Amino acid sequence: MPPAFWDSSALAPLCVREPTTQKARALLRQYFPVVWWGSRVEIHSAIARSLRNRSIDGAEARRATGALERIRAGWTVILPGVSVLDLACRLVDLYPLRAADSLQLAAALDWCQERPAGRVFLCGDKRLSDAAKAVGFSVIEI
Numbered sequence: 001m002p003p004a005f006w007d008s009s010a011l012a013p014l015c016v017r018e019p020t021t022q023k024a025r026a027l028l029r030q031y032f033p034v035v036w037w038g039s040r041v042e043i044h045s046a047i048a049r050s051l052r053n054r055s056i057d058g059a060e061a062r063r064a065t066g067a068l069e070r071i072r073a074g075w076t077v078i079l080p081g082v083s084v085l086d087l088a089c090r091l092v093d094l095y096p097l098r099a100a101d102s103l104q105l106a107a108a109l110d111w112c113q114e115r116p117a118g119r120v121f122l123c124g125d126k127r128l129s130d131a132a133k134a135v136g137f138s139v140i141e142i
Contacts, residue, residue, distance in 0.1 A: 002030075005121045009123060010027070010142045011033070014028060032074075034075065035075050124142040
């Protein structure tokens, strides 16, 4: 299975049921997940937010957390480092990205050694998708 960089917005539907869950599950069968080091926190935050706003109950939150742990066992993490931070700072100068999104895109670029041509980037965020396309990734929007 080929690797692809998974933005947290593409991973969250694998844990919390959303309209894009089926598509995300199908893509998980096609692409091995590579993620930035903060993905676990971002997805856990999405689960907690869903519980707080009562779109899921306690049992669903526990199932979602279990799903996160199962997915996490099979992904590759791009760790933070000076090169990722430097790239993220350059990206926020070039594109209208929030800090976490710039860190995710920087991690993706670090993963492919800044050669994104032919690499897949899975994303559920329009602004981040646009930036990923602009730097040369093949983007699959979820």
